[in-house]
Amino acid sequence: MMKITAILMSLFMLFVFTAGGIFAAETPKSAPAVAATETIQGKITKIDTTGDRITVMVGEKEQTLTAEKKLLATVKVGDMVSIEKNGEAVKTIKVMAPPAGQPATPPAAKPAK
Numbered sequence: 001m002m003k004i005t006a007i008l009m010s011l012f013m014l015f016v017f018t019a020g021g022i023f024a025a026e027t028p029k030s031a032p033a034v035a036a037t038e039t040i041q042g043k044i045t046k047i048d049t050t051g052d053r054i055t056v057m058v059g060e061k062e063q064t065l066t067a068e069k070k071l072l073a074t075v076k077v078g079d080m081v082s083i084e085k086n087g088e089a090v091k092t093i094k095v096m097a098p099p100a101g102q103p104a105t106p107p108a109a110k111p112a113k
Helices: 001-025
Strands: 037-048 053-058 063-068 080-086 089-095
Touching: 037 063, 063 089
Parallel strands: none
Antiparallel strands: 037 053, 037 080, 053 063, 080 089
16 A cells, blocks of 8 residues: 555656646747837928927828937928838938929018018
8 A cells, every 4th residue: 555655646746746847838928019110291390309309290180209310400391201100209201302393492482562
C-alpha cells in the first residue's frame, strides 16, 4: 500500500509541476497600436508658431494639428495644402498649386481714395 501511495504521489507531483509550467507560459504580446497615417487636403486658416499648431479648413470643418517649426516655416495662411499626419501630428506639408484659372496669390486690395 505504501508503494502505491508513493507512486500516486509522484505522478500527482509530476502532473502539478508540468501543468503549472504549461499554464504559466507567457503568451506573446501584441504590438502597441500605431495611429494610421492619413492625408488631408485643405486651406490653412491659422498658424501658431509659438505653440507649433496649424489649423486647416478641411471641407467645412477646421482641424488643428501639431507641427514642427521647420514645417510651419514653409507655409502661410491661405495656402491650399496636402498634409500627411498621424493622429494630430503633422508628418509632411505640401503646398498645392491653385486650380487652373486662379492666380497663385489673390490680387492686392486697392487703396481707398
